[in-house]
Amino acid sequence: MNPKRIGLLIFIVLAAAVLLLNRKDVVLSSQNDFKLTKISTIGYELQSVIHLRNPNFLSATIKTIHEDFYINGIKAGELSSEINQGIPGWKETSFPVSIRFTTDDWQKIFSDSLAHAKAEVNVKGEIDFQNLTGSGKITVDEKQSFSIAKWNLL
Helix, strand or coil: CCHHHHHHHHHHHHHHHHHHCCCCCCEEEEEEEEEEEEEECCEEEEEEEEEEEECCCCCEEEEEEEEEEEECCEEEEEEEEEEEEEECCCEEEEEEEEEEEEHHHHHHHHCCCCCCCEEEEEEEEEEEEEECCEEEEEEEEEEEEEEHHHHCCC
């Protein structure tokens, strides 16, 4: 067999292997570690961490994150960010995110909850990604409950 044909055959096999190992979508493992802090006399910040898993051999790029944050069913804020951040293959990567809201919003959100000392955070949205074989969207719909006393914000 001719060396050119052997080289071409090796190239085709390697290219096929790379394409086969990079066809999966990036997956949202979880969004958790919610933390609510008072940042001033008129404002609060809700922080959380997004955990994404890239099951591909090569890296992928997280293009945009768009999420709506609801606390006790009331919209507390919106996050819309174009981050264009690469994430390595075969690993889980974490991104911290946060929203801020005012004391007036705090009173609307927590007026009924203070007697119950519980709060439920619901995050809905989409995360856009791109990898070698194309792009896609990850749907976010995460819920988590917390004790308001744990936040110690009053």
